[in-house]
Amino acid sequence: MLMNVLIYSENDGGLRELVSAAKEIGAGSISAAVIGNREFAEQAKKYANKVYFADSDKLGEFRPAEYAAVLEEIVKKANPDAVLVEGSPKGVVVASILAAKLDAACVSEASQVRADDGLIAVRSSYGGVAQAEIKLKTSPGIVCLKPGSYPKADEAGEGEVEEVQVEVSPGVEVVEVRGKEVGLRLEDAEVVVVAGRGVKKKEDLSMLEELAEVLGGAVGVTRPLSADLHWAPNWVGMSGVAVKPKLYVGVGVSGQIQHIAGVRDSKTIVAINSDPNAPIFEHADYGIIGDLYTVVPKLLERVKQYK
Amino acid sequence: MDIVVCVKQSYDVQQLKFDPATGEPMLAGAPKKMSDMDKRALEEALKIKETAGGKVVAVTAGGGEVKEVVKEIYAMGADEVYAVMDDALKDADTTAIAKVLAAAIQKVGNYDLVLCGAASTDGYSWQVPAKIAANLGIPILPNAVSLKVEDGKVITESDLGDAVYVYSSDLPAVVSVMLEINEPRIPKLSAILKASRKPFNQLSLSDLGVDVDAKMEVLSARMPKVARKNVVFDASDAAKVDEAVSKLVEELHKENLI
Numbered sequence: 001m002l003m004n005v006l007i008y009s010e011n012d013g014g015l016r017e018l019v020s021a022a023k024e025i026g027a028g029s030i031s032a033a034v035i036g037n038r039e040f041a042e043q044a045k046k047y048a049n050k051v052y053f054a055d056s057d058k059l060g061e062f063r064p065a066e067y068a069a070v071l072e073e074i075v076k077k078a079n080p081d082a083v084l085v086e087g088s089p090k091g092v093v094v095a096s097i098l099a100a101k102l103d104a105a106c107v108s109e110a111s112q113v114r115a116d117d118g119l120i121a122v123r124s125s126y127g128g129v130a131q132a133e134i135k136l137k138t139s140p141g142i143v144c145l146k147p148g149s150y151p152k153a154d155e156a157g158e159g160e161v162e163e164v165q166v167e168v169s170p171g172v173e174v175v176e177v178r179g180k181e182v183g184l185r186l187e188d189a190e191v192v193v194v195a196g197r198g199v200k201k202k203e204d205l206s207m208l209e210e211l212a213e214v215l216g217g218a219v220g221v222t223r224p225l226s227a228d229l230h231w232a233p234n235w236v237g238m239s240g241v242a243v244k245p246k247l248y249v250g251v252g253v254s255g256q257i258q259h260i261a262g263v264r265d266s267k268t269i270v271a272i273n274s275d276p277n278a279p280i281f282e283h284a285d286y287g288i289i290g291d292l293y294t295v296v297p298k299l300l301e302r303v304k305q306y307k
Numbered sequence: 308m309d310i311v312v313c314v315k316q317s318y319d320v321q322q323l324k325f326d327p328a329t330g331e332p333m334l335a336g337a338p339k340k341m342s343d344m345d346k347r348a349l350e351e352a353l354k355i356k357e358t359a360g361g362k363v364v365a366v367t368a369g370g371g372e373v374k375e376v377v378k379e380i381y382a383m384g385a386d387e388v389y390a391v392m393d394d395a396l397k398d399a400d401t402t403a404i405a406k407v408l409a410a411a412i413q414k415v416g417n418y419d420l421v422l423c424g425a426a427s428t429d430g431y432s433w434q435v436p437a438k439i440a441a442n443l444g445i446p447i448l449p450n451a452v453s454l455k456v457e458d459g460k461v462i463t464e465s466d467l468g469d470a471v472y473v474y475s476s477d478l479p480a481v482v483s484v485m486l487e488i489n490e491p492r493i494p495k496l497s498a499i500l501k502a503s504r505k506p507f508n509q510l511s512l513s514d515l516g517v518d519v520d521a522k523m524e525v526l527s528a529r530m531p532k533v534a535r536k537n538v539v540f541d542a543s544d545a546a547k548v549d550e551a552v553s554k555l556v557e558e559l560h561k562e563n564l565i
Binding site: 062 | 320432433435437447462469471473475480523530533538552556558
């Protein structure tokens, strides 16, 4: 059965990922919901058969209940079998309200969606250590897909834009919007070098920073180094940052499942640890059993020769 | 200022074990604790009460034993606890739990503010607070990293990923809080001892008249296995470091990683 799919994301990349996901579940037609941004509605036409666009002076800045009310109105018009939402903080809060209003199934933190007599979504569970397959038993079913879960679809043509009029209540007031200063975020780095308990002093992180720089990436730490020793504000792993770089290098990282949960999607995993029984070797493509204080300087020297 | 705080008793995922053969979580007897962000919500409520007065009431809902979490809630300083205990909640999804909590909040009666952790330690759906707000028909101010109440309004700095939104809303409203909002107090031993003797209000699903039909079904939950090459070079002897590192770098070069 061809599905009628409604997608919602506030940005181009997110929208194109949702288009790929919609195709994955056999979308017969794809509609996009765009709120408060006319330029983006025009952009969305290139990917969707139809764009439902709502605008008013009350929709200029993101407000959860108001945006959800608009989406609810659009759902009524589009009558989709599936609603795919970018799993950003804004997307999830809007999807949650929508789900409560429609009494619909809603899966967040999803990385995959497929159609099999209804929708089935794969999401992380138990803090990210496990993955769960969840069947959505309502139509529409709502799935919030984590950014980066699907490739960005190419332009597909020229859909039409339908304007939607929605009366929204006053609700919360947006006092101010402050953009966040984000440098190279660990979750966006192509190479991630992670320091574990085997690293003895905070100063020794500079050695790993140099390695990361030569490899073109960034340095993170494991939970104990962040939560207990305060060497860094956040850690790589469960309830911290999840990364999926092309190359992950764990230095003195033992490889507890809670850490592995946050690095599992890395393309290639390299581990350096003096303990041959460290669990990380089971999760590694390449490992070196040895003292990181002799291995890392040598590694740095060799990698530089290739650059 | 009367505040209701929603608290979940979560699996302590830092300690959760998985069956090595099946990859499934070993839930029987697994340790549980108050969800991390909910603890911040309770702390925030207690701080507001310290300056504005009023009452802090906690509500919790679940399928299993809640005594431990109730004790922890009282030890931190909550005035009352309402616990919805029903086996039917064991497999309840977020939509159902939000309905139950919203109904329990209405049962509590007067409230100016509802505080929740933005996501739970084990479930991490980020959905329940907004669903509670939708069920109560009041605004949600999500993902607060700071919160203040002044002149009958609640004002949050809400971290929504790409930007921080400063929201202001009339009361009552639901605010969900992030880990960064505060450092929760550690209860004194005397408070812990007293807490175990305090009674709590038990509610059943029939008291609340809520339908908890699941809209979702968990087909499987397990630790995924990712196939890895598991090539290990031995450099435990200092003399072998050069060779081991050279081999590693060669492999990484072949894979276009350096």
